[in-house]
Amino acid sequence: AQSVTQLDSHVSVSEGTPVLLRCNYSSSYSPSLFWYVQHPNKGLQLLLKYTSAATLVKGINGFEAEFKKSETSFHLTKPSAHMSDAAEYFCVVSDGPDTGNQFYFGTGTSLTVIP
Amino acid sequence: GAVVSQHPSWVICKSGTSVKIECRSLDFQATTMFWYRQFPKQSLMLMATSNEGSKATYEQGVEKDKFLINHASLTLSTLTVTSAHPEDSSFYICSATFRTDQPQHFGDGTRLSIL
Numbered sequence: 001a002q003s004v005t006q007l008d009s010h011v012s013v014s015e016g017t018p019v020l021l022r023c024n025y026s027s028s029y030s031p032s033l034f035w036y037v038q039h040p041n042k043g044l045q046l047l048l049k050y051t052s053a054a055t056l057v058k059g060i061n062g063f064e065a066e067f068k069k070s071e072t073s074f075h076l077t078k079p080s081a082h083m084s085d086a087a088e089y090f091c092v093v094s095d096g097p098d099t100g101n102q103f104y105f106g107t108g109t110s111l112t113v114i115p
Numbered sequence: 116g117a118v119v120s121q122h123p124s125w126v127i128c129k130s131g132t133s134v135k136i137e138c139r140s141l142d143f144q145a146t147t148m149f150w151y152r153q154f155p156k157q158s159l160m161l162m163a164t165s166n167e168g169s170k171a172t173y174e175q176g177v178e179k180d181k182f183l184i185n186h187a188s189l190t191l192s193t194l195t196v197t198s199a200h201p202e203d204s205s206f207y208i209c210s211a212t213f214r215t216d217q218p219q220h221f222g223d224g225t226r227l228s229i230l
Binding site: 041 | 119121149156157158159161164206208210216218219220221222223224226
């Protein structure tokens with residue numbers, strides 16, 4: 001079965017310090033992995049995606065994530081948090097055409113940035 | 116690019132009325148559109164997947180007669196909540212993709228409040 005586990009429901013960091021949001025997945029296939037961000041009362045915005053190319057993926061707003069197959073992880077990082085980064089973050093796995101490319105969402109991590 | 120517009124962003128109506136939510140892909144042809152429901156502080160729950168010109172595929176537990184989905188063109192899908200009741204109050208989000216191995220692009224969501 002395909003699943004995504006976001007290990008922290010809430011993360012709090014000080015402005016200017018690094019951000020680490022953790023995500024582990026399980027998949028029977030070579031997965032595509034995504035991180036999305038959701039600001040209050042808004043839809044989801046794609047931050048970055050991994051689709052079997054480079055294992056270190058750079059996204060928008062200074063975020064990046066590293067795909068580690070041996071650890072089945074796809075953690076999201078940012079060197080220096082900004083106040084505007086405060087939001088809900090979702091890790092998503094998609095298995096591919098055999099399962100209709102369905103998206104499996106993690107439960108989300110709420111990021112708080114302290115001034 | 117890849118902009119999805121969802122309308123209305125917020126609707127309040129009386130119990131028993133039907134509400135239609137529109138989801139449009141503005142700059143690409145969406146072969147597949149998805150409808151999600153999100154409860155406060157929770158992740159997205161997939162309700163149904165629709166492909167242009169065919170009937171929507173509903174997830175288990177989602178009443179297809181309650182939540183009518185139409186995907187009549189490559190740029191428009193609609194979700195109609197029929198005879199809405201307070202328990203249908205929620206945040207509904209659509210997404211679209213032009214190819215099933217590509218990321219989903221999300222609308223900004225519709226907050227539905229049934230009195």
